[in-house]
Amino acid sequence: MSELLKRITINPKQCGGRPCIRGMRIRVSDVLDLFAAGMSAEQILEEMPDLEANDLQAALLYASRKLNHPVLVV
Secondary structure, rough: OOHHHHEEOOOOHHHHHHHOOOOOOOOHHHHHHHHHOOOOHHHHHHHHHOOOOOHHHHHHHHHHHHHHHOOOOO
């Protein structure tokens, strides 16, 4: 799993510091938006030939990890 997350890069000088795929200007949010629009992994890879299947998995894993945090009730 940690190998997948190495595909996600954050550079303050690129895409406003948003998480990107392997240093490219393809943001994690771009990949998530395509999935949310109903595109399949195969369609996304066809549309964005610079991406690899592991990049899509990495984007999903990254998003899952960022959203999976406890909510503290006081």
